[in-house]
Amino acid sequence: MPELIPDPPRPTDAELEILTVLWSRGPSTVREVHEAIGFRKPTQYTTVLKLLQIMAEKGLVRRDEKQRAHIYEASQPCEWTQRQLAGDLLQRAFSGSAKSLMLGALSARRVSKEELAELRKFLDEYEKGTR
Amino acid sequence: MPELIPDPPRPTDAELEILTVLWSRGPSTVREVHEAIGFRKPTQYTTVLKLLQIMAEKGLVRRDEKQRAHIYEASQPCEWTQRQLAGDLLQRAFSGSAKSLMLGALSARRVSKEELAELRKFLDEYEKGTR
């Protein structure tokens, strides 16, 4: 019978930064993650290691211990986590109003005409999908 | 000369919940906030008080001490904070892609046809505004 594994919790800020690396790089060693993080802010190797260990306990990442240098991998796809985070914020800060969220996002930073067009296209496709 | 006050920090989960009450009720006493919160989850009066005191230190709320029962008020308008939160998440979890954020939000919960129409209308107006 299938193991019943609960959804991993919402990642914290530091955890999300690591997940970002794992999503873009794919399965990686601690060293690889550490190097990627190092570009953005100086961090000790063991800090990244500890974080990854804790994330493994929480179920945010999976760990392959077959090699000496363990390989870590995000347990959930990027889109899944993004959905959690967006839905969570939508609920907590925007009382569920997608329009308000959009307004907030667009006014937070300049958005190109291309991106606006993309958004429209996306709305069309979305509507078609839920018909 | 004008006091140079830094922007308040990103509110935590519990703080955001209180801010929500203040935005909808307007300036309120601790008791009023406590009652409003109590509808959603049982909480001690002093917990709300402490939270508000800390939020005042952080600059998230202003406090009027003229009355015996102090009056608290959100220091920033709802829209401002929403913009911060949306921009922050956009940056941290969506690499700045407004489209991805929208996709996440829409797939997080069902959205009515009316809301979709609203979104389109909003996009049009937004484009007009940034011409």
Next chain:
DNA sequence: AAGTTACTACGAACCTCTTCGTTTGTCAAC
């Protein structure tokens, strides 16, 4: 074999967040 390097594991320190019990102060009514 001894020394060097690369890795994991562990533990502790420090901070923030959240919660609540207790104390202190103020005001009004009896």
Next chain:
DNA sequence: GTTGACAAACGAAGAGGTTCGTAGTAACTT
């Protein structure tokens, strides 16, 4: 004036998050 109600202030405890130093261990080099 004493009492009771209601308010702020304070202190502390517990949980979680973040960081890092140190220790232990396996593999590689000479």
